[in-house]
Amino acid sequence: MLEMKNINKIFQTADVQTHALRDFNLTVNEGDFVSVTGPSGSGKTTFLNIAGLLETYTSGDFYLDGQNVGMLNDSGRSKMRNQKIGFVFQGFNLIPDLNLFYNVDVPLRYRGFNAKERKQRIEENLARVGLASRMKHVPSQLSGGQQQRVAIARALATDPRFLLADEPTGNLDSEMADGVMSLLEDINKQGTTIIMVTHDPELALRASRRIQVKDGRVSELDIVAEKALA
Amino acid sequence: MLEIGLIFRALMRNKIGALLIALQIALTLAIMVNAIFMIQDRNVQMSRPSGLDESNTFYLTNTVFGENYNLQAALQTDLQKLRNMDGIDNAIQINAVPLSDGGWSMGLAREPGEDKNSVGTAIYMVDEHGIDTLGVNLIAGQNFTQQDIAWRGAQDTKWPPKAIVTKALATSLFPDDWQSAVGKTVFISKDQPMQIIGIVEQLQAPWNGWSGVERSTLVPSQLESKSAKYFIRTEAGRRDEMMAAVEKFLSESDKQRIIRQVMTVEDTRKQSYQQHIATNKILTTVIITLTMITAFGIVGLAIFSINRRTKQIGTRRALGATQWQIMRYFMVENFMISAVGVTIGAIGAIALNYWLVNTFQIDPISIDLIIYGVIALFIVGQLAVFYPAKRASLISPATATRTT
Numbered sequence: 001m002l003e004m005k006n007i008n009k010i011f012q013t014a015d016v017q018t019h020a021l022r023d024f025n026l027t028v029n030e031g032d033f034v035s036v037t038g039p040s041g042s043g044k045t046t047f048l049n050i051a052g053l054l055e056t057y058t059s060g061d062f063y064l065d066g067q068n069v070g071m072l073n074d075s076g077r078s079k080m081r082n083q084k085i086g087f088v089f090q091g092f093n094l095i096p097d098l099n100l101f102y103n104v105d106v107p108l109r110y111r112g113f114n115a116k117e118r119k120q121r122i123e124e125n126l127a128r129v130g131l132a133s134r135m136k137h138v139p140s141q142l143s144g145g146q147q148q149r150v151a152i153a154r155a156l157a158t159d160p161r162f163l164l165a166d167e168p169t170g171n172l173d174s175e176m177a178d179g180v181m182s183l184l185e186d187i188n189k190q191g192t193t194i195i196m197v198t199h200d201p202e203l204a205l206r207a208s209r210r211i212q213v214k215d216g217r218v219s220e221l222d223i224v225a226e227k228a229l230a
Numbered sequence: 231m232l233e234i235g236l237i238f239r240a241l242m243r244n245k246i247g248a249l250l251i252a253l254q255i256a257l258t259l260a261i262m263v264n265a266i267f268m269i270q271d272r273n274v275q276m277s278r279p280s281g282l283d284e285s286n287t288f289y290l291t292n293t294v295f296g297e298n299y300n301l302q303a304a305l306q307t308d309l310q311k312l313r314n315m316d317g318i319d320n321a322i323q324i325n326a327v328p329l330s331d332g333g334w335s336m337g338l339a340r341e342p343g344e345d346k347n348s349v350g351t352a353i354y355m356v357d358e359h360g361i362d363t364l365g366v367n368l369i370a371g372q373n374f375t376q377q378d379i380a381w382r383g384a385q386d387t388k389w390p391p392k393a394i395v396t397k398a399l400a401t402s403l404f405p406d407d408w409q410s411a412v413g414k415t416v417f418i419s420k421d422q423p424m425q426i427i428g429i430v431e432q433l434q435a436p437w438n439g440w441s442g443v444e445r446s447t448l449v450p451s452q453l454e455s456k457s458a459k460y461f462i463r464t465e466a467g468r469r470d471e472m473m474a475a476v477e478k479f480l481s482e483s484d485k486q487r488i489i490r491q492v493m494t495v496e497d498t499r500k501q502s503y504q505q506h507i508a509t510n511k512i513l514t515t516v517i518i519t520l521t522m523i524t525a526f527g528i529v530g531l532a533i534f535s536i537n538r539r540t541k542q543i544g545t546r547r548a549l550g551a552t553q554w555q556i557m558r559y560f561m562v563e564n565f566m567i568s569a570v571g572v573t574i575g576a577i578g579a580i581a582l583n584y585w586l587v588n589t590f591q592i593d594p595i596s597i598d599l600i601i602y603g604v605i606a607l608f609i610v611g612q613l614a615v616f617y618p619a620k621r622a623s624l625i626s627p628a629t630a631t632r633t634t
Contacts, residue, residue, distance in 0.1 A: 045631055054548055054628040075552045081627070082550020093545040093630055097240035109233060110550040138243075154549070166631050 001193060002028040002051065002162065007060035009046050009216075020046040022216040024060070028195060030161075033188040035207030036197045043216040044197050045166065051195060052085050052164045053077040065161060082110050086155030086192075088184075090167035092147040094139040094154075100126060101135040104154045111158055125153040129183060145176030152183060156192070163187065165196040169203060181206055237563045244535075248567045251524075251531050255571025255607055258524045260578030263603040264586060265513040267595045272506040276499075278443075280328045281396070281432035283365025284495045286319075288473050289327050289461045296486025301454050302381060304484065308460065311483070312476065313359075317468045320363040324461045325355040325453050326436050327495070328446075329502040333436035338395075338447065340403060340414075342421035349402045350442045351395070352435030355382065355451040361394070363463045364433065369397065371412040371428030378450040389418050390450050394428040398444035424449075438502050469494065524607070525614040528567075532560055532618035536625075543622050544629025553623035560619035561612060568611040572604045579603065 007024040010017055020043045028034055038044045049055035050062065053069060062069040065084055072080060087093075094103050101122055108118040126132045129149035131142075139147050148168060155163055165184065169177035181203055188194050188208075196207060204210050212219050241248050292308070294301065305323055312321035326333030337348030354360070358374045371394070380390050393416070395403070400411035411426045418424050433446040460480075464472040473492055480489045500507075536543065543556055551559075583595040 049628045049631055052548065052631075054631065055626070075554075078547065078550055078552040078555075078627075081548060087545075087548050087630065089545070089630055091541075093541065093548075095240070095542055095545070097243040098236060099239075102236055102239060105236070106546065107549040109236070110546075110552075110555060158550075 001030045001032075001065060002026070002195075003061075003063040004051075005061040007050065007062060008058045009043075009050060009055070010058045020216055021050070021057070024216065024218060026211065026218055028162075028193060030193055031188070031191060033185070033194045033208040034196065035204035035210045036195060036213060037199065037201065037204045037210065038213035038219075042213045044213045046216075047213060048164055048166055048195070048197050051162075052087060053081050078110075082107055082158060084161045086158065086160035086163045088148065088151050088155050088163065088165040088168045090170040092139070092144070092151045092171070094147055094150055096139055099136050099138050100131060100142075100150050100153075103139065103150055104157050107154060107158050121157045122153075125157045126150070128156065129153045143176065144172050145179055148172060148176075148180050149183065152180070152187070156187065161193060163192050163194045165194060167198055168196060169198070169200065177203070233559060234562065234566070237559065237566060241563065241566065247531050247534070249570075251527050252567050252571035252574065254524050254527050255568055255611065256573075256575035256578055258520045259572055259575025259600075259603050259607050260582050261520055262517050262606075263575075263579040263595065263600050264582050265517050266603070267583070267599055268592075269510045269513050270599075271592060272503075272510055275438065276503045276506055278434070279432060280434040280495070280499065281364070281366045281430065282328060282495050283463060284499065286466055286469050287363075287365065287461065287463045288469055288492065288494045289324070289459055290477065290480070290492040291490045292458050292460055292480065292487055293490060294456045294487045299456075299486055301456065301458075302452075305452065305458065308480065308483075309359075311479070312460070312462060315472075315476070315479070317465050317472045317475070319463045319465055320359050321460060321462045322356050322359045322363045323452060323458050324360070325451075325459065326352070327459060327461065327498060328352075328434045328436055329438055329495075330436050330498050331438075331502060335435070336418055336447070338399070338403060338416045338418055338424070340416055342417040342423070344420050346417070346420075348417075349399065350440075350445065351399050352437075352442075352446045354433070354446060354448050355453055356448050357450065357452055360448055361430065363461055365463060366433050367431040368394070368428055369431045370409055371426070373428060374448075374450040380451055381454050382451040383454050387419065389422045389424060391423065391425060392427050392450055393418075393424045394430060394448040395426055396430055396433050396444060396446045398432075398442075399447060400426070400429050402442075402445060521607075521610055525610050528564060528611055528614035529618055532564065532615045533621075535563075536560070536618055536622045540625055541629055541632070543625045544627055544632075547625065547627035548630040556623040556625070557619040560615055560622055564611045564615040564619075565608065568608050572607055575607070576600050576604060 004024055004026045007021050009021040010019055024047065036044050036047065050057050104122045104125060105118055108121055123132060126135050129152055131146060131149055169180050172180060184194055185206065198204050309321050312318055334353040335350055336353050337350055339346040339348035357379045358376050361368055361373050374392065378392050395411065397408055400408040403416060404411045411429060415423045415425050432444065435443045435446050437443060462476060477489050477492050546556060579600055586592055587594050
């Protein structure tokens, strides 16, 4: 479903060449809940950006849903992001000028759904995260945990194959973080593949599969579910 | 999908900047449209034909200082020699030159008497060569004959019994049928009769700002004056050459006079409309400056708005917006701000014009001009926002995952 083979990412400035990812190899299967941990600067955000088609890579092969991502131009990557990937960001990244309804509406408009279908999806997904009654509120009227729930509703509204979460609980207190994690677990149980970057080892343990990135490489692969079975 | 609803909602939550730009667009439109209208009005005035063969005519002032000088004989000799010069088609003495800002005006009335309504007219004193030399077009009646021409001293108040008038003057005197003016008698200086023997198509008065600038009368008189104007028509394309030649010939042929102010009619026209030309330049500068200030304002607002929303743009890109969709967002946003601006501006332009019409008695502005102004400002807005919008479209979607 997601397959990275020998992915390299080099950031080049006038004087310095930084190898952010080195021969990065990873396969993520449908239904996985993968946590990605690693120290600061290890390359986990670069991995997430490349996995989410937010950045291009320098060399290697990357297949998403069987499609060679390297063949896509900017417009093609935008379409694929919209159709196959949902994002949950650490800072929620909601649009402060729009209420919850229209925040969730943003990716649906890029998808080209008609008004009726958009409305249905918005209402469904806001209900799914428990915020159906607050769709007229703007983000600043919500708590951090609620804002992250809206971001999750926005990510799910397009029915993505993957949900990429970048420190989804990083800006939340432990109670809210737990609530968001539970929601992600539910979503995963319902069949959505999740890749979550986190600093928090406790949250990482809640994923069915854990990987660690160090110096731009996958240094450890720990399939919790398989261990449990063994 | 143009996201008009979403853009509108976002604008409503950040009204001030957008409203200021909309007001700037409105002000620009109101001033621009009226300024263009004033420029057009002046251009129309400046493009009115004088009736003269302007490209092949010039004139000069012949000032006599010798004692016991025979003015009549000298004038006849000069004109005779000038008419025989190679390169010259014809020459006359005239009391004033169209558009030169100096001349005579009188009133013509259909009935004699002090209390009768008269129509103002410029007076040109010419001989039977007048029509040909000026290059005016006789469209009815006939020209003067040599026998019609009478000498007129500086103190004379008596007017000749014949006149040729312009079509505009004939129309003012005989509104029902201008052609019927031929053969009619009109009265000058209260009760001196003058028979209209011909009508010329056009001959402007010396004063371009006068409402009766098209009303002129030719009378068969030769002024006996120590300072006379000679008006000369040359063969096509030989005017500049003949100006020098005529000045030299006249200066050398008689040492009891000086030749001054040798000038083309084209230069006279330019001088006459100098104020119009200067005003048009000022108005054009105002339009360009205002438009540029507005364009810079739009660029400034767009850049500010984009810098403030970098992360938001990155997020939109991450959620699937293409570069074009990001560009389009800002261009549609500008279009909507411009729409508010031009709506207010169009109302402002009409209000300003209404005031100008009532204050300065100018014609009302045409709707076409407002429409062109609106289109122009929409284009300016879109051009101004293009660069910032393009910059916004190049914001990386990876900006969404940056924590700062």
